[in-house]
Structure formats: structure tokens, C-alpha cells
Amino acid sequence: xxxxxxxxxxxxxxxxxSLELGCNxxxxxxxxxxxxxxxxxxxxQLLLKYFSGDPLVKGIKGFEAEFxxxxxxxxxxxxxxxxxxxxxxxxxxxxxxxxxxxxxxxGKGTKLSVKP
Amino acid sequence: DTxxxxxxxHKITKRGQNVTFRCDPISEHNRLYWYRQTLGQGPEFLTYxxxxxxxxxxxxxxxxxxxxxxxxxxxxLEIQRTEQGDSAMYLCASRLVDVPDSxxxxxxxxxRLTVT
Numbered sequence: 001x002x003x004x005x006x007x008x009x010x011x012x013x014x015x016x017x018s019l020e021l022g023c024n025x026x027x028x029x030x031x032x033x034x035x036x037x038x039x040x041x042x043x044x045q046l047l048l049k050y051f052s053g054d055p056l057v058k059g060i061k062g063f064e065a066e067f068x069x070x071x072x073x074x075x076x077x078x079x080x081x082x083x084x085x086x087x088x089x090x091x092x093x094x095x096x097x098x099x100x101x102x103x104x105x106x107g108k109g110t111k112l113s114v115k116p
Numbered sequence: 117d118t119x120x121x122x123x124x125x126h127k128i129t130k131r132g133q134n135v136t137f138r139c140d141p142i143s144e145h146n147r148l149y150w151y152r153q154t155l156g157q158g159p160e161f162l163t164y165x166x167x168x169x170x171x172x173x174x175x176x177x178x179x180x181x182x183x184x185x186x187x188x189x190x191x192x193l194e195i196q197r198t199e200q201g202d203s204a205m206y207l208c209a210s211r212l213v214d215v216p217d218s219x220x221x222x223x224x225x226x227x228r229l230t231v232t
Contacts, residue, residue: 004158032219044159044207044223051217090158094219102172103149104209104221106158 002026004093006107013081014115021076021110023091030096033074034104035065039087047089050074061085083116118142120224122208128230129198136194137227141210148191149221150183151207152176159207165191166213198231205229 007022025031035047048059055067065076074091088111092104121140129135141148147166151159162181163173167188177183180198185191195202205228209221 034220036223043225046220046222049220051219092158103161103164103174104151104159105161108156108158 002093002095002105004091004105004107006089006091006110008110009108010111010113012113012115015083016080017114019076019078019081019085019112021089021091021112023074023076023107025072025074025093025105028069028072032094032096033065033067034092034094035059035063035074035076036090036092036106037087038090038109044090047076081112081114083114085112086114087112120208120210120222122206122224122227124227125225126228126230128232130232131200132197134194134196135198135229136192137206137229138190138192139208139210139224140190141208142222145210145212145222146188147211147213148185149209149211150191150193151209153205153207153226154203162193195229198229200231203229203231 003026005024033050036044037047038044047063048057048065050057050067058064063078065074067074088109090109091107094104123138149164150162153159161174162177163183165185168185180196183193205226207226208224211221212218
């Protein structure tokens with residue numbers, strides 16, 4: 001069955017520290033990859049996405065992610081976190097079948113706490 | 117704001133009662149999804165519609181659950197004879213299909229259901 005794994009349940013960092021959150025998906029094929037963020041009390045928002053092309057994608061608020069096909073990974077990075085990045089981060093994958101894209105499979109999420 | 121809206125935002129009900137939630141997608145988005153999210157988990161797919169047609173249902177969607185999208189615009193999700201295990205956040209998302217590079221789904225704020 002298709003699955004998405006996020007390696008860290010809770011990450012605590014100080015401001016200005018670098019961030020990397022891991023995400024792996026279960027098997028290959030053509031995939032669309034996403035990172036969503038959920039700030040406290042808010043709904044899920046798209047942070048960045050990868051469909052094709054350059055495997056290094058840049059998103060909002062200084063986030064970026066790298067798609068490594070051979071490792072089935074799509075890790076999220078930010079060079080210097082801010083207190084306002086405190087949120088829960090979800091990796092999600094959508095597998096393409098014959099040109100039709102269905103639902104998203106989400107990881108369990110990583111809660112990021114940034115200490116001021 | 118023309119994002120995805122959901123009503124009600126919170127619902128408390130007694131076990132055995134029926135509940136209905138509504139989702140209004142982004143205007144002209146032809147695909148609508150329902151997900152369920154429990155504490156410590158990422159959203160899990162329930163079902164999706166393309167226009168008024170329900171194209172896929174998850175095994176999570178038991179016989180007590182039914183969803184409709186009668187005119188291809190808003191959607192309702194009904195849970196009959198609620199159980200405590202139905203307590204969760206119910207999320208709605210929408211997207212536009214058949215447009216290049218439009219794979220991302222836009223999420224609403226969710227309806228939090230508590231079954232007592």
C-alpha cells in the first residue's frame with residue numbers, strides 16, 4: 001500500500017538554526033509531492049510543491065525541498081528558522097496513474113517548535 | 117475570502133445521533149475531497165468528487181458515512197449513528213483538474229466533531 005513517512009515527530013530548534021525535515025514515500029512511479037504547513041489555529045496551507053523539472057524547489061517563507069527519486073525522498077529545508085515557523089508540517093504525495101491524479105497520502109506530520 | 121469554507125466549525129453530538137457537515141469549495145474547482153484527521157495523524161482520505169460524480173471512496177468510509185455533491189458545487193458529509201471513534205477533524209479540499217500544473221489541493225478550516 002502507498003504510504004508516506006515523516007521521520008521526526010517533534011523537532012525543537014532555537015531561532016536561526018537550520019532545519020531539515022525528512023519525508024519518504026513507499027514506492028516509485030510518477031508522483032506529485034507537497035509540503036503543507038499548519039500554523040496554530042489555522043488550516044492547512046501549501047508550502048511548496050514538486051511536479052516535474054528541477055528537483056530543488058523553492059516555496060514560501062524561505063523554505064525549499066529536494067526531490068531525490070532514487071531515495072523516494074522529498075526533504076524540507078530552511079537555512080535559518082524563525083519563531084514564526086512554529087507549526088506542524090505535513091508531507092503529502094499524490095501518485096499519477098494514467099494521467100489521473102487522485103487523493104493525497106499524508107505523513108503523520110512533524111511538529112516544529114522554535115524557541116525565541 | 118474565496119477559499120474553501122466549512123460549516124459548522126465545531127460540532128458536539130451524542131453517540132447515536134446523525135450529523136451533517138457542509139463544504140463550499142473554491143468557485144469553479146471541479147474536484148472536491150473529504151479527509152479525516154485524528155490527533156497525532158496526518159489527514160486520511162475519505163472520498164472525492166469530480167463535479168457531481170463520486171469517483172472514489174476509501175475503506176475508511178463505512179456504511180454510516182455518506183457524501184453528496186448534488187450540483188457539483190457544495191458538498192455534504194453525513195455520519196449516521198455516530199460513534200465515539202468518529203470524533204475527529206473533518207477536512208474538505210478542492211482543486212481544479214485538467215489545467216496544467218494545478219495538482220495542489222486547497223484545504224478548508226475543517227469541522228471538529230466530538231462524539232460524547
